[in-house]
Amino acid sequence: MAKKFGADIGYSKVRIILDGNDTVYSEAAVVAVSVSDGSVVACGNAALAINERVPGSVKLVRPFSGEMTPEAQYVTAYFSYVIKRLKMRGASLLLSFSGANDGETETVYVRAIQKAGAGAVSVIDPVYAAAQGCGVLGVEDSAVVNIGASVTDMACYRRNEQVASSTNSFAGNAFDRAIISDLLKNRRYRLSPVEAERLKIELASLSGVGDKTAVSDVIRPGMGLPKKLTVTEKEISASCETVFENLADGISDMLRTLGHAPDKIILTGGSAAFKGLPNALAPLMLIPIEIAPEPENAIIRGIGKMLYSI
Numbered sequence: 001m002a003k004k005f006g007a008d009i010g011y012s013k014v015r016i017i018l019d020g021n022d023t024v025y026s027e028a029a030v031v032a033v034s035v036s037d038g039s040v041v042a043c044g045n046a047a048l049a050i051n052e053r054v055p056g057s058v059k060l061v062r063p064f065s066g067e068m069t070p071e072a073q074y075v076t077a078y079f080s081y082v083i084k085r086l087k088m089r090g091a092s093l094l095l096s097f098s099g100a101n102d103g104e105t106e107t108v109y110v111r112a113i114q115k116a117g118a119g120a121v122s123v124i125d126p127v128y129a130a131a132q133g134c135g136v137l138g139v140e141d142s143a144v145v146n147i148g149a150s151v152t153d154m155a156c157y158r159r160n161e162q163v164a165s166s167t168n169s170f171a172g173n174a175f176d177r178a179i180i181s182d183l184l185k186n187r188r189y190r191l192s193p194v195e196a197e198r199l200k201i202e203l204a205s206l207s208g209v210g211d212k213t214a215v216s217d218v219i220r221p222g223m224g225l226p227k228k229l230t231v232t233e234k235e236i237s238a239s240c241e242t243v244f245e246n247l248a249d250g251i252s253d254m255l256r257t258l259g260h261a262p263d264k265i266i267l268t269g270g271s272a273a274f275k276g277l278p279n280a281l282a283p284l285m286l287i288p289i290e291i292a293p294e295p296e297n298a299i300i301r302g303i304g305k306m307l308y309s310i
Helices: 045-053 072-086 104-115 126-134 172-187 193-203 233-256 276-285 295-307
Strands: 004-009 013-018 024-028 031-034 040-043 058-061 092-097 121-123 141-147 152-158 161-168 213-220 225-232 264-268 289-291
Touching: 004 295, 013 072, 013 295, 024 045, 024 295, 031 045, 031 072, 040 045, 040 072, 045 058, 072 104, 092 104, 092 126, 092 295, 104 121, 126 141, 126 152, 126 264, 126 295, 141 233, 152 233, 161 233, 172 193, 172 233, 193 213, 193 225, 193 233, 225 233, 233 276, 264 276, 264 295, 276 289
Parallel strands: 004 092, 092 121, 141 264, 264 289
Antiparallel strands: 004 013, 013 024, 031 040, 031 058, 141 152, 152 161, 213 225
């Protein structure tokens, strides 16, 4: 039997599953590039390791932002590493990637991954794969909202049929950028994207009435001096409000195109771990809202199911 595998390319992680194997392999979505000559030194988790062992000798590049067409050389280097590690040379691939598929991006991925040693590469709709991973296709009348880093993909399903779909740019990174921007504007401190992500998940209830706090590492611009700063639930929630409203409007607009409301909305994707979302969305949508089990793995689990049928 010909070998098959699946990959879901996200902003921070690439998740991989092999045909007939339920294990999800996760690799950091980074490439280590030599500071001296610009060559690719390592990829994935190995790139993080070499950066820790020899700091300053490499710079880490995130080639899969979802907001621009990736550079083919990085895609080829990355998948050469993955294919060699998992012994999948010549195997066919079911591929999902974050961000808008503008045709050019799909061509870059397909050609670069085949150059890396894969066989046939088929690109699939991430929200359809997420619906497969949630188990709603064929048995539910549901909306699936996949909140990634760069975009939010949404679709409504009536049994196996997709009856509405939409995509917008109000996703995980937009929340993080809003938190970074407001902290810099209001308190004159700069926050790293990693810290913004952590604070979003820990504090952003979106209710604006909680009293939780968290201590964050920040830097005063122009001085470069690190500092510990106590940040509150109210200020982080306030930073997220505009992005949340735009995300909610996008979901509402899609639902209005339907003849009737779906039974429920299921949130998937890495940014669905933002625990304030369900409680904030429910009174606006008037529909039960759930976070999928392992929301960050919904797409790759769906791809794993689809591997059985090809």
